[in-house]
Amino acid sequence: MSKFKKKKSGELPAISTASLPDIVFMLLFFFMVATVMRDSTLMVVNVLPAADQTQKLDKKDRVMYIYAGKPSSRYQDKYGSSAKIQLNDKFASVGEVGAFILAERAAKRQELQNVLTTSLKVDGDTKMGLITDIKQELRKVNALKINYTTRVGDYSQNMN
Amino acid sequence: MAKRSAPEVNAGSMADIAFLLLIFFLVTTTIETDSGLNRKLPPMEDQIDPPIIKEKNILTVVVNKNNQLLVEEKLLEVDELRSTAVEFLDNGGGQGEEACNYCRGKKNPSSSDNPDKAIISLKNDRETSYKIYIAVQNELVAAYNELRNREFLRLNPTMGMNFVEANSKYNDPRTSEEVRDELRPKLDEVKKMFPQKLSEAEPSKTS
Numbered sequence: 001m002s003k004f005k006k007k008k009s010g011e012l013p014a015i016s017t018a019s020l021p022d023i024v025f026m027l028l029f030f031f032m033v034a035t036v037m038r039d040s041t042l043m044v045v046n047v048l049p050a051a052d053q054t055q056k057l058d059k060k061d062r063v064m065y066i067y068a069g070k071p072s073s074r075y076q077d078k079y080g081s082s083a084k085i086q087l088n089d090k091f092a093s094v095g096e097v098g099a100f101i102l103a104e105r106a107a108k109r110q111e112l113q114n115v116l117t118t119s120l121k122v123d124g125d126t127k128m129g130l131i132t133d134i135k136q137e138l139r140k141v142n143a144l145k146i147n148y149t150t151r152v153g154d155y156s157q158n159m160n
Numbered sequence: 161m162a163k164r165s166a167p168e169v170n171a172g173s174m175a176d177i178a179f180l181l182l183i184f185f186l187v188t189t190t191i192e193t194d195s196g197l198n199r200k201l202p203p204m205e206d207q208i209d210p211p212i213i214k215e216k217n218i219l220t221v222v223v224n225k226n227n228q229l230l231v232e233e234k235l236l237e238v239d240e241l242r243s244t245a246v247e248f249l250d251n252g253g254g255q256g257e258e259a260c261n262y263c264r265g266k267k268n269p270s271s272s273d274n275p276d277k278a279i280i281s282l283k284n285d286r287e288t289s290y291k292i293y294i295a296v297q298n299e300l301v302a303a304y305n306e307l308r309n310r311e312f313l314r315l316n317p318t319m320g321m322n323f324v325e326a327n328s329k330y331n332d333p334r335t336s337e338e339v340r341d342e343l344r345p346k347l348d349e350v351k352k353m354f355p356q357k358l359s360e361a362e363p364s365k366t367s
Contacts, residue, residue, distance in 0.1 A: 024178035031182065035188055051197055053298050054197060055331065056328065057194040059333060119196065123290070124291035124294070125291065128286055132362070139204045140204060145198070146198075149196035150197065
């Protein structure tokens with residue numbers, strides 16, 4: 001009888017949280033390893049169109065990025081609301097694309113210089129005129145491999 | 161006795177610190193790799209005399225400034241584009257040397273002779289929306305993939321994968337060299353049967 005009572009009235013042992021840091025650290029290391037930092041801040045609206053016949057762009061060191069779209073809302077009073085090209089961290093005109101590609105190419109290792117792909121990250125609402133101008137510039141500097149970077153999804157999402 | 165009551169170092173805040181770091185990395189993480197439609201631009205050199213191509217071997221696709229699709233001068237919905245392109249490419253209406261022995265199309269003499277000759281010509285306006293352009297590109301690539309899948313499965317029934325899967329395996333940097341050497345001739349064979357001949361015209365100016 002007394003034994004019973006002793007058990008019931010005994011204080012509840014606190015749940016040990018000692019292993020919590022271990023669990024969190026495990027998660028932390030996973031994300032640290034899997035992280036790829038965004039290398040440039042987006043200054044344009046960038047809602048990519050959807051497509052489902054896509055191929056993966058592996059090996060980030062072989063890719064050059066060109067962004068285009070309307071300037072984000074906080075840049076709109078300064079740069080207007082017509083679609084613009086963003087190279088690295090600043091807005092650029094069409095004429096600067098060629099020089100940008102050449103500079104990027106020169107910065108890569110020798111053996112990669114011939115296998116570079118240009119990834120065009122263009123907002124879905126952009127007009128084709130701008131993209132054609134970019135493509136024309138790319139042809140001038142012989143950067144012929146391009147990738148229209150898209151979201152994975154059905155094409156019907158592009159229709160509205 | 162005094163030793164036993166020595167205060168333990170409080171590790172309770174360790175979790176907080178780790179959480180803080182964890183949240184930072186969670187926010188900055190972009191795990192997914194980009195994907196998209198690969199295209200090759202034509203080189204800049206101007207062609208002196210363009211090759212003569214029969215009208216029936218060209219499928220003209222025009223997207224106008226109101227994002228309407230015109231295929232062979234007829235208004236078409238994007239949903240129908242894939243089947244139209246497949247029908248055109250797979251027609252195989254050629255005779256004699258130009259005959260196509262693996263085509264399953266209608267052999268219509270007024271459509272393409274051979275997938276090897278068939279060209280899809282895509283033309284868009286400067287005012288065309290990029291979304292629609294991508295949707296059209298996607299459907300055309302899908303048409304090629306559909307036919308390539310069919311032939312790949314017919315030629316390699318034991319592989320257990322279609323052309324698209326085999327191609328992405330080939331392009332995967334983790335695939336070993338031997339597997340790649342094995343895949344390359346098979347992929348090239350199918351690519352030769354249905355070469356992707358997508359020509360893009362300079363866009364028309366809106367007046």
